[in-house]
Amino acid sequence: MLTPKQHDLLMFIHERLEQSGVSPSFDEMKDALGLRSKSGIHRLITALEERGFIRRLAHRARALEVIKLPDVYNTKKADNVIVGPFRLKRQEERTEVDIPLHGKIAAGTPIEALEDVDRFVSVPPSMIGKGSHYALEVSGESMVEAGILDGDVVLIERCEAARDGEIVVALVDDNEATLKTLRKRGPDILLEPSNRDYQTQVLPADRVRIQGRLAGLMRRY
């Protein structure tokens, strides 16, 4: 699964996080592995990320997190271990899920950088079903009458199609995403806000792409 260098780097990152709580910088990692340039580190980090061993916040310095370690460390005792007072849970038994928060969604303005994962929200598994999910922070008042307020975090299940009446994330003309109720009217699609002050958009189906359906909502007071 990992090349020797990748493995060494992963272990180094893990130790540093355990010992100091601070992510190493690219330069520090370069020194630790005895490389003379950090471009090599860049490649290794990318590889570790692709393989799901680490996670990083986009465009943030020293924002590494180890999410799993190579199998050797786990396989031996993987079943149902009780060590001391803790009963360890295997990955499959995880009782919570981290889903990516893809920025804000507002009426009439695009989601800023849908691909950038700024941070993660942890949600209880009871909030979401199967399938792939992401989260968005709601900005604006266009859905207040549906009980969706400015600042709420909505959980979206990725999907390409949705039923009439469902609340969806809809991308119009590939550049403007909104959270609206979906209505189908023959060849057209209606994107209906839940606020008297906003207008329903009527669009030919080929200008609208569904990016997911509303699956949950979380709000803090």
Add this chain to the structure above:
Amino acid sequence: MLTPKQHDLLMFIHERLEQSGVSPSFDEMKDALGLRSKSGIHRLITALEERGFIRRLAHRARALEVIKLPDVYNTKKADNVIVGPFRLKRQEERTEVDIPLHGKIAAGTPIEALEDVDRFVSVPPSMIGKGSHYALEVSGESMVEAGILDGDVVLIERCEAARDGEIVVALVDDNEATLKTLRKRGPDILLEPSNRDYQTQVLPADRVRIQGRLAGLMRRY
């Protein structure tokens, strides 16, 4: 995950909370880190919040709370810690909380069996602060205009007092609990619904007991 400054600040906040129970102010943090301006603290606080290490109440002074710590700082409890790669799992276990679901709350009808714990809801720690919490299922339409719908699960922080304008669980004459906005008018207390079709109740303070304040909301679609 953290930069050195972020880490130092987090540790300082944590120590202060442990020792005195009071959040440090921005000025105190500025001094603790040896900065000459608190705008830097502001940025660090934002970064810590973004990464899920702290939580803060909006527009409140000294309202910081540490949600999680990097592994280092758990060394105090090191006797419980499992060696090697399993440390990771401990943090995962800490990242969720089960709180009791005490039945339903409706406008005008009592909470059924407040002491009976039917089941638990798991919530991410970022949704709630410290303190004791419970959950209620909302029944009825009395708070729809505040974005609280029938069927939503509200998270309530147990407390006896609340500020004007907060949404609280109020017990009237020891037998009828409702979720309403609290207003104080001299000797009287107003329990104000968020729905034009419902009436505000005006009651002398001694007939009302606060049972908690609204801290969060979760909804499934």
Add this chain to the structure above:
DNA sequence: AATCTCAGAACTAAAATAGAACATAACATT
């Protein structure tokens, strides 16, 4: 020869710092 790995440098982006002005909350006083 094709592929992989790395060094080095140039470039871009974020973090940290500072100082001041501004905004808000809580409390005390009129």
Add this chain to the structure above:
DNA sequence: AATGTTATGTTCTATTTTAGTTCTGAGATT
């Protein structure tokens, strides 16, 4: 109820330092 005071938090602009990304070419490996 209105006003003022103090403590506290937020925002802005500007500058410096630190960190991350990308690209080219050289050598090693397959």
